[in-house]
Amino acid sequence: MSSTTRTPRTVLITGGSRGLGRNAALALAADGADIVLTYRSQSSTAAEVVAQIEALGRRAAALPLDVADSSSFSTFSAALQAQLRQWNVAHLDGLVNNAGEGHYAAFADTTPEAFDQLVAVHLKGPYFLTQALLPLLADGSRILNVSSGLARFALPGSSAYAMMKGGIEVFSRYLARELGARGITANTLAPGAIETDFGGGRVRDDAGTNAMVASATALGRAGKPDDIGPAVVALLNPATRWINAQRVEASGGMFI
Numbered sequence: 318m319s320s321t322t323r324t325p326r327t328v329l330i331t332g333g334s335r336g337l338g339r340n341a342a343l344a345l346a347a348d349g350a351d352i353v354l355t356y357r358s359q360s361s362t363a364a365e366v367v368a369q370i371e372a373l374g375r376r377a378a379a380l381p382l383d384v385a386d387s388s389s390f391s392t393f394s395a396a397l398q399a400q401l402r403q404w405n406v407a408h409l410d411g412l413v414n415n416a417g418e419g420h421y422a423a424f425a426d427t428t429p430e431a432f433d434q435l436v437a438v439h440l441k442g443p444y445f446l447t448q449a450l451l452p453l454l455a456d457g458s459r460i461l462n463v464s465s466g467l468a469r470f471a472l473p474g475s476s477a478y479a480m481m482k483g484g485i486e487v488f489s490r491y492l493a494r495e496l497g498a499r500g501i502t503a504n505t506l507a508p509g510a511i512e513t514d515f516g517g518g519r520v521r522d523d524a525g526t527n528a529m530v531a532s533a534t535a536l537g538r539a540g541k542p543d544d545i546g547p548a549v550v551a552l553l554n555p556a557t558r559w560i561n562a563q564r565v566e567a568s569g570g571m572f573i
Contacts, residue, residue, distance in 0.1 A: 325375075326350045327406050328553065329397065331384055331446070332416030334363035336513040337463070337545050341413060344546030345553065346370040346377065353400060353409075355382035355393075355416065376404055384416045384442035385434065390449040398453060408455035411553045414443040414485075415463045419515050420478045427477050439481035444488060457500040459553045462489045464507040464564065470572040482507070486564050493562035502561040504552055509568025511540040535570025544569070 328345055332338040333354025342352045343366070352370050356363035356379055363379035370377035378400050382393050401407065417439055420431060443462060454460075464486050467479040485505065492503035510530040512521035519526045520539050530539040548567045551557060 326410035326553075326555075327353070327401065327404070327408075328411035328413065329353045329355070329409050329450070330413040330415055331355045331382060331443075332357075333413075334359050334366055334379065336515050337508060337511060337542055338413070338415040339366050340542035340546040341415065341549040342366055342377075343369060343373070344550050345411075346373045346375040348550045348554075349375070350411070350553075351376040351404065351406075353378050353380060353397060355380050355384075357381070357383050357416070382416070384446060385437040387437075387441055387445045390446050393446075394449045394453065397450070401453070409450070409453050409458060410455055411459045411461070412447065412450060412454060413461045413463070413549060413553070414447065416442070417463070417515075419517065421474045421517075421519070422477070423474055424476045432477050435477050435481050439478070440484050440488075443485060447492065454499075454501060457558070459558070460489070460492055460496075460501060460503040461549060461552050462486075462492075462503065462505050464505045466507055466509040466566055466568045466571055468507060469566065489564070490562045497561070502558055504560060504562065505564040506545075506548055506552060507564055507566040507568070508545050509534065509540050509566065509571040511542060511545060513542055530571070533572050534568065535573055538569070540567070540569055 328350045330338050330342050333342040334356035342354050346352055367377040367379050380396055420435055462485045464482040467475045468482040468486055489503045489505040510520045527539050531537055545567055
């Protein structure tokens, strides 16, 4: 069924103003979804994404959210509900927990402060944001949590970050189990190394890092944002609803 005849879906993407979140937002809009995206501080960048989505003929809105501040989630939920009412929409059809930040430090050099920040952003944030949004998720909706290839393979300097992503993968399985009675599915998408500004843009801007990634990848190059958006679309598509509690890696075959 084409997106022009399908009932429009409404999807929330955290961290949708840049990088993989932006690409996912645009890909979902091109597939016929209306998008609410969040941003932490870059309101002008978020507004640009909203304009791009609207140019595709879909509705879009950007709301501020700091996923590290779980005390703000009830306020955010109320703002989201108000936005949905403006669109005459009662519920979300999809939630993509994408917002995050990188961290590169050897295990011996990782500080408790850095570790706690990663927990707040990558574990506590998605856990309690999803909890706060449960009343706004439609029965039969889709949850997609973004992990990383680093949860499968090990590269020095990423131990703390990878631990968080390993926790997110466990979280997806428990969501699938506990929300299954409502027909809600939960999966994990684990991108490989992608050329974005994430983590200071190391994969995109550092030639040595990029070459290392390419040499370790079956398809012979580092990933592009456009490699990930279509994967998000596929995993949120109603036609793939029987995929549940799964980890899907989109890495081009890195370290196989």
